[in-house]
Amino acid sequence: MASICSVLPALLCKFPAIDDGTIRLARKTIDDGFKGFVRSYGDAIDTVVQPLQWFLNYLEGAFVASPWILVLIVMVAVVYYGSRNINITIGTALSMIAIGLVGLWNDTMITLAMVTVCTLISILIGIPIGILMARSDRVQSIVNPVLDVMQTMPSFVYLIPVVMIFGIGKVPGLIAVVIYAVPPMIRLTNLGIRLVDQEVLEAADAFGSSAWQKLKNVQMPLALPTIMAGINQTIMMSLAMVVVASMIGVGGLGKNVLQAIANQFFTVGFLNGFALVGIAIIFDRTSQAFGRRLQKHSEVIHG
Amino acid sequence: MASHAIEVKNLYKIFGPNGGDYVDAVKRGLGKAELNEKHGHVLGLQDINISMPAGGVMVVMGLSGSGKSTLIRHINRLIDPTAGEVLYDGVDVCKMSDNDLREFRRHKTAMVFQKFALLPHRTVLDNTVYGLEIQGVGKAESEKRARGWIDRVGLQGFENHYPNQLSGGMQQRVGLARALTNDADILLMDEAYSALDPLIRVDMQTVLLDLQKELKKTVVFITHDLDEALRLGDKIAILRDGRVVQQGTGQQIVLSPADDYITAFVKEVNRGRVINVETIMRPLSGNPEGMPLEMGMVLESAARAMTGAHVNSAHVVDANGRPIGALDLPTIISAMVTPTSHEDKRAA
Numbered sequence: 001m002a003s004i005c006s007v008l009p010a011l012l013c014k015f016p017a018i019d020d021g022t023i024r025l026a027r028k029t030i031d032d033g034f035k036g037f038v039r040s041y042g043d044a045i046d047t048v049v050q051p052l053q054w055f056l057n058y059l060e061g062a063f064v065a066s067p068w069i070l071v072l073i074v075m076v077a078v079v080y081y082g083s084r085n086i087n088i089t090i091g092t093a094l095s096m097i098a099i100g101l102v103g104l105w106n107d108t109m110i111t112l113a114m115v116t117v118c119t120l121i122s123i124l125i126g127i128p129i130g131i132l133m134a135r136s137d138r139v140q141s142i143v144n145p146v147l148d149v150m151q152t153m154p155s156f157v158y159l160i161p162v163v164m165i166f167g168i169g170k171v172p173g174l175i176a177v178v179i180y181a182v183p184p185m186i187r188l189t190n191l192g193i194r195l196v197d198q199e200v201l202e203a204a205d206a207f208g209s210s211a212w213q214k215l216k217n218v219q220m221p222l223a224l225p226t227i228m229a230g231i232n233q234t235i236m237m238s239l240a241m242v243v244v245a246s247m248i249g250v251g252g253l254g255k256n257v258l259q260a261i262a263n264q265f266f267t268v269g270f271l272n273g274f275a276l277v278g279i280a281i282i283f284d285r286t287s288q289a290f291g292r293r294l295q296k297h298s299e300v301i302h303g
Numbered sequence: 304m305a306s307h308a309i310e311v312k313n314l315y316k317i318f319g320p321n322g323g324d325y326v327d328a329v330k331r332g333l334g335k336a337e338l339n340e341k342h343g344h345v346l347g348l349q350d351i352n353i354s355m356p357a358g359g360v361m362v363v364m365g366l367s368g369s370g371k372s373t374l375i376r377h378i379n380r381l382i383d384p385t386a387g388e389v390l391y392d393g394v395d396v397c398k399m400s401d402n403d404l405r406e407f408r409r410h411k412t413a414m415v416f417q418k419f420a421l422l423p424h425r426t427v428l429d430n431t432v433y434g435l436e437i438q439g440v441g442k443a444e445s446e447k448r449a450r451g452w453i454d455r456v457g458l459q460g461f462e463n464h465y466p467n468q469l470s471g472g473m474q475q476r477v478g479l480a481r482a483l484t485n486d487a488d489i490l491l492m493d494e495a496y497s498a499l500d501p502l503i504r505v506d507m508q509t510v511l512l513d514l515q516k517e518l519k520k521t522v523v524f525i526t527h528d529l530d531e532a533l534r535l536g537d538k539i540a541i542l543r544d545g546r547v548v549q550q551g552t553g554q555q556i557v558l559s560p561a562d563d564y565i566t567a568f569v570k571e572v573n574r575g576r577v578i579n580v581e582t583i584m585r586p587l588s589g590n591p592e593g594m595p596l597e598m599g600m601v602l603e604s605a606a607r608a609m610t611g612a613h614v615n616s617a618h619v620v621d622a623n624g625r626p627i628g629a630l631d632l633p634t635i636i637s638a639m640v641t642p643t644s645h646e647d648k649r650a651a
Contacts, residue, residue: 203414208434222424
């Protein structure tokens with residue numbers, strides 16, 4: 001290479017980086033600015049997210065403090081009424097009993113509470129943004145790159161500002177998980193609404209539907225299968241992320257995995273890993289079966 | 304409620320980002336091909352003037368790409384015109400505010416679509432009440448009215464089926480019931496029967512004609528099928544390349560086609576079902592002979608009646624039974640089998 005460089009001007013051979021001093025200055029300015037922002041507004045932000053903290057604590061308390069048999073019965077009932085599938089229901093009961101037998105019941109309850117809250121918040125944030133995106137190409141062109149960043153930015157990187165603002169604990173964990181899990185919810189809501197048959201929309205217009213009536217009667221119901229796929233994805237990604245979030249103080253199965261990594265506890269790691277897999281499969285099968293059941297009108301095709 | 308006529312006046316539609324800029328050029332004679340090639344805009348409709356009869360069936364006929372579906376969408380403004388007016392009861396639909404337009408669509412128009420456009424997640428009954436639900440009519444009342452129309456279109460017993468469980472013909476009956484339940488003056492039917500197979504299509508035409516006898520709505524019916532147009536239309540307009548080539552009654556179009564294009568079209572038509580006896584009768588000379596035929600009877604029925612009664616001559620009577628003309632079987636048959644070609648007319 002040196003031979004080529006000898007005939008080229010130096011500027012084209014070695015990349016002309018901005019000099020170290022300037023970069024250092026810029027870095028310091030941004031970091032100081034951010035720290036200053038956190039110092040002045042940290043308390044205000046904490047107050048705003050306080051309800052989240054209460055909600056998380058309340059749900060976690062409810063899951064952990066209830067007798068295991070009660071939780072199990074409620075879970076099995078929810079799975080059965082969601083899926084109407086006896087195999088999924090039995091599978092759920094067996095996995096939960098196995099989890100309890102290896103002593104992971106409490107940790108699983110903590111993780112369940114966390115995933116439930118994360119999923120609910122992702123749905124609450126994701127569906128309205130998805131609807132806005134579907135209604136306007138401009139919003140879509142702005143939101144899409146943001147979602148790209150959220151999905152590809154390594155989660156450890158955005159844990160840095162989250163921790164700087166919120167410190168260590170459940171709420172920052174929740175925020176990190178939601179950042180990671182909300183993009184599929186938004187994308188699939190947007191996609192589902194955009195894929196609604198134009199002819200049906202035209203019919204809704206021809207009968208004089210207002211924008212809200214169109215959304216309520218036509219777009220949301222017809223986008224539902226895609227939205228259900230989004231919810232399913234969001235649950236899966238929340239479950240994956242609660243492990244990473246254990247680094248910033250989220251308890252439950254993820255914390256055990258983290259300790260197992262640090263101490264090379266092979267068995268503990270896998271037991272907790274399988275417990276997560278078990279919960280993931282229960283959520284996945286139930287939400288998919290529920291989604292299919294909502295679509296029963298499209299199953300019987302006239303021959 | 305009395306229906307009103309729809310007047311379409313000087314309507315132009317040019318598709319493209321700056322359609323309005325080319326209206327004057329098109330008025331001065333810029334052609335469809337040239338507009339597309341030089342300016343990248345598509346001429347959808349040009350200089351459409353049609354007066355659609357109140358309480359009658361107006362058929363707009365044309366092949367694909369003739370602009371007929373574009374035209375019907377201007378009546379409830381699913382498409383905005385580039386220039387021109389669509390008047391209903393003296394109001395220009397094209398100038399209505401969003402709110403007025405929504406009210407107009409809710410209460411004055413109902414539409415039936417080629418591909419049915421039913422809501423797949425709703426049952427037949429829930430699809431049928433859709434228009435009333437949008438209007439804010441109560442559930443009990445709207446279901447009562449919907450059930451009435453479901454019965455009228457022959458779908459009783461299917462109220463709780465989903466569209467996917469029905470055949471095409473039945474789905475279109477739902478589409479028709481949904482439109483009729485709206486109880487609107489204007490019924491817009493966009494190639495409503497084109498996706499149905501021929502027997503069911505004729506069946507559905509009969510349903511429409513029977514209902515129309517008592518409802519007397521202003522129906523705008525789009526089709527590419529001349530037989531369908533002739534059977535249903537009180538008035539027919541034929542569209543080609545976004546322009547009205549000819550408009551008039553079925554008989555006028557079959558007997559005196561405006562140009563070669565329409566001549567080619569009407570060549571294949573069963574003229575016996577279109578031409579009326581009074582059109583070909585000769586003036587009465589002397590006493591009326593043979594059997595009486597009512598005015599308005601088509602030649603095919605007349606020939607059937609005469610051969611059935613074994614008579615060769617007949618006379619035409621008006622609504623009061625007064626004889627007004629005479630004709631015989633050979634005249635009827637020759638009128639049924641001789642197409643009036645463009646050349647013949649020019650020679651005559």
